[in-house]
Amino acid sequence: MKNKVLIHYKKLVEFLGIVLGENYEVVLHIIEKNNSYVGAIANNHISGRTNNAPLTELALKMMKDKTYQDKDYVTNYKGITKLGKEIRGSTYFIKDENNELIGMLCINFDFSKHKKIANDILDLVQLLSPIEDETAPSKKETIEEHHDNEMIEYFSDSIEEIVYSVVDPSLLNPNIALKQEQKIEIINQLSKKGIFQLKGAVSQVAELLNISEPSVYRYLKMIDKDKK
Numbered sequence: 001m002k003n004k005v006l007i008h009y010k011k012l013v014e015f016l017g018i019v020l021g022e023n024y025e026v027v028l029h030i031i032e033k034n035n036s037y038v039g040a041i042a043n044n045h046i047s048g049r050t051n052n053a054p055l056t057e058l059a060l061k062m063m064k065d066k067t068y069q070d071k072d073y074v075t076n077y078k079g080i081t082k083l084g085k086e087i088r089g090s091t092y093f094i095k096d097e098n099n100e101l102i103g104m105l106c107i108n109f110d111f112s113k114h115k116k117i118a119n120d121i122l123d124l125v126q127l128l129s130p131i132e133d134e135t136a137p138s139k140k141e142t143i144e145e146h147h148d149n150e151m152i153e154y155f156s157d158s159i160e161e162i163v164y165s166v167v168d169p170s171l172l173n174p175n176i177a178l179k180q181e182q183k184i185e186i187i188n189q190l191s192k193k194g195i196f197q198l199k200g201a202v203s204q205v206a207e208l209l210n211i212s213e214p215s216v217y218r219y220l221k222m223i224d225k226d227k228k
């Protein structure tokens with residue numbers, strides 16, 4: 001049943017991508033145990049992602065927080081592409097008969113062309129103030145301050161980028177020999193963020209920490225045991 005449902009949504013991604021047009025990116029996230037990834041994507045020029053790309057940190061957070069248990073969808077949140085372009089995103093949670101998450105259908109709207117047209121019209125009638133995005137932070141506002149008040153999705157196309165966004169990059173320097181306690185703490189941080197729900201995360205983290213995959217699994221078991 002699960003596979004039939006997801007096949008249906010894969011076809012829906014293609015359909016919506018054509019109907020909505022090139023300003024809308026449509027993405028299907030497949031959610032499996034320790035194996036979550038982009039299963040289908042249309043108009044991917046907006047974020048630059050491809051099939052099998054990892055989920056974003058925001059998507060992982062919604063999975064970890066089980067946002068889907070209280071909501072069927074979230075809408076109109078801010079997204080930032082790798083090139084710094086701002087878009088607006090919405091996510092529909094795909095759930096099975098037990099209310100467990102099996103996928104997410106996401107639509108990301110690139111409104112840059114619409115904003116330019118609006119500003120061009122204002123310029124034609126000689127109004128001096130361009131249209132600004134009211135949800136965007138002011139120049140004095142830092143990304144961290146704004147992040148506390150609004151859901152923001154940062155797009156990446158590799159697990160390594162997500163890991164570096166969570167862990168202090170200095171700790172991932174290959175020339176630094178980390179103690180076991182430091183490696184466990186790094187893996188604990190990544191586990192809290194839901195990184196290990198991503199396809200290929202264990203092998204990628206093992207490579208970054210210069211340890212074996214069995215070691216990563218062993219540390220995860222130690223962390224899980226300590227929680228209990």
